Amino acid sequence: MAKKTTPMMEQYQKVKDQYPDAFLFYRLGDFYELFNDDAIKGAQLLELTLTTRNHSAKNPIPMCGVPHRAVNSYIDVLIDKGYKVAICEQMEDPKKAKGMVKRAVTRLITPGTQMDLNGDQAKNNNYLAGIIRQNGHYYLAYTDLSTGELKTTDFASEDEVINELINLQSREVVLDDSVEDDFKQQLTKRNILQSHQPEIVNEAEVSYLTQDLTDEGQQAVVSLLVSYLLTTQKRSLAHLQKAISYRPSSFMKIDHYSKTNLELMTNMRSGKRQGTLAWLLDETKTAMGSRLLKRWLDRPLIDPKQISARQDKVQGLLEHYFERNNIQQELIKVYDLERLAGRVAYGSVNGRDLIQLKTSLLQVPKIKYTLETLDAPAFADLEKQLDPLSDVASLIENSIVEDPPISVTDGGVIKDGYDQQLDEYRDAMNNGKQWIVDLQKHEREVTGINNLKIGYNHVFGYYIEVTKVNLNKIPRDRYERKQTLVNAERFSTPELKEKEALILGAQEKSTALEYDVFVKIREKVKKQIKRLQSLAQALSELDVLQSFAVVSEDYHFVRPQMNTGHVLKIKDGRHPVVEKFMGHQEYVPNDVMMDESTDILLITGPNMSGKSTYMRQLALTAVMAKMGCFVPAERAELPIFDQ
Template sequence: ARLLKQWIGRPLLDLKQIEQRQAIVEDLLDNYFERSGIIEQLTQVYDLERLAGRVAFGNVNGRDLVQLRTSLAHIPQIRYILEQLDQDIYRDFLAELDPVEDVADLIEQAIVDEPPLSITEGNLIRAGYNAQLDEYNDAMKNGKQWLAQLEARERQVTGISNLKIGFNRVFGYYIEVSKANVKKLPQDRYQRKQTLTNAERFITPELKEKEELILGAETKAYELEYQLFTQIRDQIKDQIKRLQKLAAKVAQLDVLQSFATVSEDNHFVRPTLSQNERTLDIVDGWHPVVEKVLGKQSYIPNDVKMASELDILLITGPNMSGKSTYMRQLALSVIMAQMGCFVPAKQAKMPIFDQIFTRIGAADDLISGESTFMVEMKEANLALKQATPNSLLLFDELGRGTATYDGMALAQAIIEYVHDKVKAKTLFSTHYHELTVLEQELPRLANIHVGAVEKDGELVFLHKMQAGPADRSYGVHVAKLAGMPASLLTRADTILHQLEGKEAPKTTATLKEVAPVQVEADDSEAQLSLFSPEVVTTKEPVGKEKDVLNEILDLNLMAMTPMDVMNAVFKWQEKLK
């Protein structure tokens, strides 16, 4: 999983490396039984990279070593399966899948099958590994057997069935008798050691002698086991480079078999990639995540066709029709292809992209004091400055965060800049239908749109890309789908028809050139002017007015306090009276 995340974040740029991965994926896909065998073996392999890291840092415990031994035991079988396949394709794997047998044998000889978590409390080292440790363990074992025999004998002699021999770290071993049975003890048989609420504890010289023997052996055994374990750990640490190299190779094989499994299950195809040619041709491509949610039958695939000489696809169409999905599925296909995986399409041919830049969605940065539009512009700026002709740009609704003409002007200027200077493959979706005329002016730009039809007043999305521009955006219809009130929608439709019936003023017009709207007294549907006719004037300011205006223009607001501003306004008010 960690390696897969790295590959997603850092797709390959070298065609030869990509094709090497593709060849392995294709071979594993074609050899189902061998792939199943590899998967079965890999499920028995623990996280080798994590285990190697714990060995390197010296904090490995007995259970970690058992997991390492178990993992290493399955490497020979994985090698054997790969040897049954095309050995030229797996040459690197066969060379680097080192089972590290010396480490596996060491762990097998030294560590018990079920060691405790702690490495300081014994029961780690297998019997027969160290003679001195075996002697200590034998002393402890025989001592405990003697304790059991002593307990049985004392019960029989005293007639006290609940007499028992116990141990604690403060008082050592002791004979415990309940208060009710103390009177049954023969006189002077035991030496009193501790009095409890419900029992008395005793000791004998014989028990004291055995205690010293058992505890001495136990302490020495624990110390020796810890020493032996650290020696074993250091021996394994000397082979850390081999373990790390093995972990990396096992992870690669795991990712590649998952590529093959996913490609088979979802009918992905092997893409054809080119280091030099700029043709992008995807037939019936789909978004793998959205398709998984919707189901294969519900998702409508689309082509992405950009000839070598075509740089920009200008995408228009209604909201919710699939423009953003279309753009994102292309980016995902590019990333998957350059990871070495097969792609969601019937057929795919694409260049190798060096970078992918996206400007999708709307988000602000309140902490930095940046509006949604500012974030949008900064992201677009980053793409324009760093993109190369081999990059992929995805611009979704650029310019919508400001006034209509500002946004439209910026969007057109960005398209022209990409076309003339950046020359990267670009998908640019927009609701500014006025921009579709750029197809006539920019030779490396083409219009496409997402099909939609209006049937009985209802909007039906076709979710299919078609050549040419869309006829309209259907925004009111989308608002209807969102459940807006009917009266609001009716009013919006009326206003829309009024606006569409008027000729938009030129962006270079001044207040002097725009005639005021005349409102007839009996025209209830007329759009009222925002300003009364008196406001629209060509009178030039003179005298005091001109002085005040000049002072306002020269004002440095950022250097003034609120009191400074109030004083300035008061001064202008007095001057104009």
């Protein structure tokens, strides 16, 4: 770097010093610029052209940049590669600024705090974890910032907490000084990004989110995690749900090695989803339903009452084909309510998001009515949770146009008739533009120039354009010359300048007011986030249950009977995934019989005879049964496996 730096580079360096481990995207006009080492590394990772600032200096500054409208795609590339990105925005209008434009980091984006997930990513949770060590125990908390889920637990050993992190597929872990270097090395080996939060933020949000926790260690780790989010995100976290404490022993224990070998979510050969149990079971219609199915698959139940309650719902949907089909058709029109709620709280929601929210809410009364027609006690709890939020749907219906633009700052989002002042500005704009049309017609008649036109651009404003071959037709002193082009001249008049000021003034005020109106609508929706999250939870559960009903019908699964003893009887059992590939007629079913007197079955046979398939078949059947799904067999009775 040159010895003498400009004020702008001094400002840049002060901000960069606060975020040494992140790429700093520094806003300059319509671009985000990267400088020095960030530019050198960023140009390579993002395939950008590396240039320099201060070309004439002895040591010119490396730089590269990306357009602000396309910045998200570049950020996604860096996040996917495991890097952090700090967004430094202009905090005032450059036209009104005195001296250097004030800038500040408005958000730190990291692998664990990525909000905008699309495509297949939308069907997966993105968990950020926090870990501390107290009194020989590891305390863990995790959250999905995009959905608001927040949970915590503790473990006695390092292996257990590592196993949980792998199961959660956490890409980033927040630590404090209590965690030893050996543990950090374990995280490094697994390519898990480590972030440090030096202190707890003393804010009401931390107290609110930890109020239901009784364990001090769990309170501490949740406080650490939330403090990191408040520090890095610098905005409301109103969508975060109160932390829930859970015990891993409340679910069927499956270590990550077993999950890998059973191919519950990832195919060992291809690394993809096809050929896994999740692939077989996932007939969900929504992204949030798909995420919940994976959570159920990750944590099968061991409580007989909970298992039976899910089975009752699957049975009810299985026995009512037409009602189930109606529910499916409505769920297809439901968008990702969990992440829409997150964007509302975050302040990143746009008009199209609100239309998606309205469309989703309009399906709820239909789904609720269909469940009522089932007249099944098993669905009573879900019916109560299906709040259609008609007040929110009406608010959006009355205020937001049906096909709004992506940007919320350029106008065109709010309906006519919603805000009186906005309507007055729009009327002034429309009348002014009609005046322009009338003026063009009048000037053509007066001058006899049929191709005379009145146009507009951001530099010169409104102008009268006449081609050079028609210049001699203009009456003397009628126009004031404004600009000369190759084939035409542009002119103005005092009346046109006056009307231009009125039109542009109304347009500027209209755009500013419309954004203010949109923000107020967003804040009204934000107050209903808890209701929205409760609805999302109910719809997700219903989506997974109908998915179980679909696969149970398609593949002839049966409802397993659960017992609290050691009796295991499976008649004509099948491996569900292998059967899907081979077809129902080709797979040869088999039995598994074990009771109090049989602890072990010794399976013998030559290579490739199906020994491992037989064992995996039983394991998958047990997992499916504990999820509340029906199982591939003619009859099945299973004990409650704890692991």
